[in-house]
Each structure stands twice: as C-alpha cells, then as structure tokens.
Amino acid sequence: MDASKAVVRGFFEALDRREAARLVPRFFTPGCRLHVAESARVLVGHDAVREHLQRQLDMYSAIRTELVDVVAESDRVAVWLTQHVTHRADWASRVGLVAAVGRSVMIQASALARLEQGRIAEAWVQRDELGMLLQLRHVHV
Secondary structure, three states: OHHHHHHHHHHHHHHHOOOOOOOHHHHEEEEEEEEEOOOOOOEEHHHHHHHHHHHHHHHEEEEEEEEEEEEEEOOEEEEEEEEEEEEOOOEEEOOEEEOOOOOEEEEEEEEEEEEEOOEEEEEEEEEOHHHHHHHOOOOOO
16 A cells, blocks of 8 residues: 555656656556546546646646645545645636636645556546635635
C-alpha cells in the first residue's frame, strides 16, 4: 500500500514542479483512462493525458498541492486534496468563461486512482468547481 501511495504522491509533486506532462509514462500505464469533469469523454492513453495535463499547466502560473488524506486499499488509492493555484488566463468553466487572470483560488478535490504494476491505470477526479466560481465572484450566494 505504501508503494501505491508513493506513486500518487509522486504524481502530485511532479504536477507542482510543472513536470507532470513530461513524466506521464512514469506515472500512467500506456492504456490509462482519466475521468475528469472538464472533458465530455474519457481521456485514454499517454497522449490524451499529457495534453490534458499540459492544458492545466498552461492555465495556472502557480500550483501548490496539499494532500490532506491519502488512503490505499487493494489496487486503489483515494486522495482528498487542496490546490492553491493562480490563473494565467480566464477560466473556461462548465458555466462559461470566467474572468480569472492573475487571480488565485483554493481548489478542493478528490481523486481515486486504480493502479496496475506501480502505475495509474485509471483515475477519477472531482473538484469543487462551485467553490472556485464563488472565490472568483462569478456566482453569489
């Protein structure tokens, strides 16, 4: 279980160092599947995951991830995390374009990864986009 946790931790450390897109083969199996809310389809394979990660890196000038809780059982690793990011572009959210250039937000998210032979074979990621919209003052309560 510790080795599986280390793979997931290593991925988020690489993301913070802005190296995750380059290191996709190190962390993901060739036929990996990534489920993210911002994509209408499942992202399959190294190229699709690399392109998604590069878009994320291009969107933020800074990323700092805190893994709040990491739990592993069998071939799964579940993570509750917060990310502190600074936008370098407006955010194309699911509710439309949001003014975000230069603005920082804290993102709360959960991720579940299924590992095969020490790499991520499938992952599901959910983030609190309503919280992001509130922080960016795009919606009001």
